[in-house]
Amino acid sequence: MVHSLRKIPTIAWEAGAKIAVNLVLLAFALGAIAKLVPYQLSQLQKLHALEAEVAQLEARVKELQLEQERDRQPQARQRIAQEEANLIGANQRRIIWVQPNNPKQELD
Numbered sequence: 563m564v565h566s567l568r569k570i571p572t573i574a575w576e577a578g579a580k581i582a583v584n585l586v587l588l589a590f591a592l593g594a595i596a597k598l599v600p601y602q603l604s605q606l607q608k609l610h611a612l613e614a615e616v617a618q619l620e621a622r623v624k625e626l627q628l629e630q631e632r633d634r635q636p637q638a639r640q641r642i643a644q645e646e647a648n649l650i651g652a653n654q655r656r657i658i659w660v661q662p663n664n665p666k667q668e669l670d
Contacts, residue, residue: 633642643649650656 632638640651644651
């Protein structure tokens with residue numbers, strides 16, 4: 563029985579050392595988490611910004627694809643020429659609306 567009484571302080575010291583080591587590990591783990599949380603939040607903000615940009619670019623790509631598809635149609639050649647080079651067909655007339663410089667002169 564005397565032999566087992568001597569083991570009690572040793573076991574208590576061993577348990578105390580284990581608890582101390584675990585507390586130190588816990589402190590390091592909490593410190594690491596405290597450093598990682600702001601980094602993760604900033605990365606999430608960047609991710610949301612990039613996702614919004616991707617959505618805008620996808621909409622632009624879809625718009626360009628529709629435009630390209632429209633331009634491949636047979637009647638598109640004449641329309642493109644009219645839009646890009648201000649060309650008109652042989653059976654068309656150009657109408658230019660002009661506003662008068664001084665409205666009082668028209669009344670005279």
